[in-house]
Amino acid sequence: MDVVVIETPQLGDRSYLVHDGSVALVIDPQRDIDRVEAAAAKAGVRITHVAETHLHNDYVTGGLVLAEKQGAAYLVNAADEVSFRRVPVTDGQVLRIGRLSVTVVATPGHTHTHLSYVVRDDTYDGGMEAVFSGGSLLYGSVGRTDLVSPQDTAKLAHDQYSSVRRLVDSATPEAALYPTHGFGSFCSIGPASHQESSTISEQTGSNHALTDPDEEHFVSQLLENITAYPAYYAHMSPLNAAGPYPAILDVPDSVDAEELGRRLRAGEWVVDLRHRVAFADSHLQGSVSFEYGRGDNFTSYLGWVIPWNQPLTLLGPIDEVEKAIRDLARIGIDSPDAAVGPEAAVLNVGALAPDHPQASYEHGDWAALLSNRTSEDMVLDVRRSDEYKASHVKGAINIPVYELLSRITELPDARIWVHCATGYRASVAASLLDRAGREVVLINARFKDASGAGVETTP
Numbered sequence: 517m518d519v520v521v522i523e524t525p526q527l528g529d530r531s532y533l534v535h536d537g538s539v540a541l542v543i544d545p546q547r548d549i550d551r552v553e554a555a556a557a558k559a560g561v562r563i564t565h566v567a568e569t570h571l572h573n574d575y576v577t578g579g580l581v582l583a584e585k586q587g588a589a590y591l592v593n594a595a596d597e598v599s600f601r602r603v604p605v606t607d608g609q610v611l612r613i614g615r616l617s618v619t620v621v622a623t624p625g626h627t628h629t630h631l632s633y634v635v636r637d638d639t640y641d642g643g644m645e646a647v648f649s650g651g652s653l654l655y656g657s658v659g660r661t662d663l664v665s666p667q668d669t670a671k672l673a674h675d676q677y678s679s680v681r682r683l684v685d686s687a688t689p690e691a692a693l694y695p696t697h698g699f700g701s702f703c704s705i706g707p708a709s710h711q712e713s714s715t716i717s718e719q720t721g722s723n724h725a726l727t728d729p730d731e732e733h734f735v736s737q738l739l740e741n742i743t744a745y746p747a748y749y750a751h752m753s754p755l756n757a758a759g760p761y762p763a764i765l766d767v768p769d770s771v772d773a774e775e776l777g778r779r780l781r782a783g784e785w786v787v788d789l790r791h792r793v794a795f796a797d798s799h800l801q802g803s804v805s806f807e808y809g810r811g812d813n814f815t816s817y818l819g820w821v822i823p824w825n826q827p828l829t830l831l832g833p834i835d836e837v838e839k840a841i842r843d844l845a846r847i848g849i850d851s852p853d854a855a856v857g858p859e860a861a862v863l864n865v866g867a868l869a870p871d872h873p874q875a876s877y878e879h880g881d882w883a884a885l886l887s888n889r890t891s892e893d894m895v896l897d898v899r900r901s902d903e904y905k906a907s908h909v910k911g912a913i914n915i916p917v918y919e920l921l922s923r924i925t926e927l928p929d930a931r932i933w934v935h936c937a938t939g940y941r942a943s944v945a946a947s948l949l950d951r952a953g954r955e956v957v958l959i960n961a962r963f964k965d966a967s968g969a970g971v972e973t974t975p
Contacts, residue, residue, distance in 0.1 A: 517616060517637035517644050519694060520555045522546070526815045526843050527575055528701030532648060532694055534635055535561040536615040542566045542582060543633065543648045544696045547763045547846050549578040549585070565613050567591035567605075569650025569696060570630040571598075571756045573663045573749045574703050576848045581762050591620075593629045600759035605631070615639045621686050625676025626651030626659035626703070628668070634687050645691035647716060653680045654698035656709030658725045662742050663703070663749060669742070673735040680725045689717035702745040702816065706738060743902050747918065748819035748847050755848050763845040767838050770856045771829065776800075777872040779829055785822050786855070788865065789832030789840060792943035793879055796958050800831070800865055801875040805947035808836045813940045815843040820918045821944060828852040831865065877950050879958040882969035885933055888957075896927070896934045898945040899963070903937065907963075910972040917941040917948075924952050935959035935966075 520533040524546050532543045533555045540561040545552050556563050566583040568591065580600055583590035591611075594604030605611070607622035619634040633648045651659030658680060661672035693714045697703040707724060720726050728734040771779070780786055780802040788795050789808040799805070806818045822828070828844075830837050830852050837854045844852060855868050866874050880888070885895070895912040897904050904914040915923050917936070932949060936942040939960040946958040967973045 517635065517640070517646065518559070519646055519692070520559060521694070522551055522555055523699070524575075524846065525700065527846060528699045528704070529575065529696055530694070530699060531696070533559065533561075533563075534616065534646065534648075535559055536613075536637065537561065539564045539614040541613050541616065541618065541635070542579075542588075543694075544569055544572070544650060545578040545582050547576045547578040547581075547760060548765060548842055549582040549763075550765075552578070552582060553586075562586075563588050565589045565591060565611070565618075567618075567633060567648075568593075569632060569648065569652075570627045571596055571753045573627075573752050574697070574701060574746075575846045576752060576760045576763075577756050578760070578763070580759050593631050595629045596757065598757050598759065607631075619686065621683055623649070623652040623679035623683050625661055625672050625679045626697075627664055628672070628675075630659075630679070632683050632686075634691070643688075645688050646694055647683065647687045647691050648694045648696075649683060650696045651703050652676070652695070653683055653693065653719060653723065653725065654695045654704050655693070655711050655714050655719070656723055657698065657704055657706035658723075658738070659697055659703050660705035660742065660745070661738065663745070663753075670735065670739065673738045674731065676738070677725060677731050677734050680723070684716050684720055684726065687716050689715070689720065691716045693719060702749075705743075706741050744900055744916065744918065746816050746820035748824060751824060751848060760848075763842075764851050765838075765842050765845060767834065767841060767856075768851065768854055771853050773869045773871070776829065776831075776855045777869045779827070780869065780872055784827045784829065786829045786831055787818065787822075787852075788947075789830060789836045790865075792939060792958065793960060795943070795947065796877050796879040796960075798865065798874055798876050799947075800869055801873045802951055803831060803865075803947070804951055805943050807940065807943060808832060808840055814840065815847060817917065817941065817944060818844070819847045819849065821921065821948070823921075829855055831855045831868065875950060877946060877956050877958065879946075879960050881961040882959065882966050882971050884957075885959060886970055889933060890931070893931045893933060894928060896932050896945070897936070898934060898941050899936050907973055907975065909935070909966060910974050917945045920945050920948050924949065924954070927954070931955045931957065933957045933959055935961070935963060937963045 592602040662669040786803040795805040898917040
């Protein structure tokens with residue numbers, strides 16, 4: 517048995533191609549299935565089965581499209597209410613895929629109908645096993661249990677406690693563990709580990725879901741650690757239950773200067789992908805900054821901040837626009853328009869819409885805040901509320917970036933110094949404030965450096 521890992525760090529997820537050298541099972545594929553097909557072609561195997569661990573809340577699946585394209589069986593829990601044909605599977609069912617034996621294990625918790633798969637190769641490697649746990653057992657933690665409904669959160673937390681125990685009892689201690697979530701995904705919760713691989717035995721000895729002997733204590737701790745998750749999650753499970761159509765990954769023809777100006781004047785969402793400082797120095801008035809290529813924040817925060825199903829135009833270098841289109845397709849934001857031109861025009865965005873006014877705002881570090889802030893100025897912290905509660909700049913107001921659009925009117929009429937943990941969310945927030953006509957200064961610095969720079973923080 518061989519397992520090929522297909523990573524999507526932009527969402528903190530992994531998909532898997534599991535094969536015996538001839539035929540393959542794909543588990544939890546992302547919507548851009550060309551990556552899976554390339555992996556299968558490289559391995560020289562034929563995809564005969566595609567399986568879902570659950571109806572995903574953080575991305576649009578590529579499972580249905582991949583299965584139909586490859587003529588593969590599409591394995592989905594029989595209890596899931598879906599609008600497409602699938603091969604229904606249930607707890608305890610065993611499937612044969614070439615040399616591989618695949619056992620279906622019900623592991624409710626992340627969702628009510630969550631499944632895991634224990635794959636075994638009895639012919640080679642001494643009966644090697646691999647466990648594909650989806651959003652059940654993760655490295656160091658478990659999948660969050662609050663994505664179905666508030667009323668179900670506590671019950672699902674109890675289910676999660678029982679499910680991970682049942683799962684480890686269904687596999688050998690030496691079995692490799694392959695979760696879908698937990699690599700920066702908002703679907704994980706608790707003290708998730710940053711390790712790249714693990715086994716059932718290792719998790720049994722270290723994962724708090726398995727080491728805590730008190731179920732009530734585990735559940736209470738899990739519920740206390742629940743934090744906000746992206747607003748677009750609300751749309752993912754319904755899309756997956758309906759049966760997603762193929763992703764469109766082509767870069768469209770660039771909109772011309774007149775049309776781009778019209779969109780900006782109409783208040784449509786024009787997203788500038790350039791570096792946050794370049795945006796602050798000069799940008800088309802009314803556009804917003806979602807810097808591409810700095811960490812893995814782009815997809816989640818754009819889908820979280822910008823209202824769902826709104827016209828969207830991407831502005832930036834052609835290679836970044838192409839990557840952004842792929843990223844956005846994974847969360848169901850399809851076919852955005854683009855405004856791209858020669859590299860010089862992208863660096864000088866005014867050339868893309870010569871008749872449209874340009875804007876700018878100040879930016880600096882913590883030293884700039886100390887030296888230039890006046891008594892009338894305010895500091896806005898756009899991190900999550902739990903981050904703010906742990907430590908914050910004394911006197912700062914906290915409005916998480918994903919709430920800012922609906923709460924801008926709460927802010928006083930003053931110059932606003934905005935910060936986050938790294939500068940990324942602050943750059944998004946600064947552009948939203950600038951778009952709303954507010955005077956803003958971007959603190960392009962890490963929060964952990966604030967006290968060392970002399971900024972008073974609390975506690």
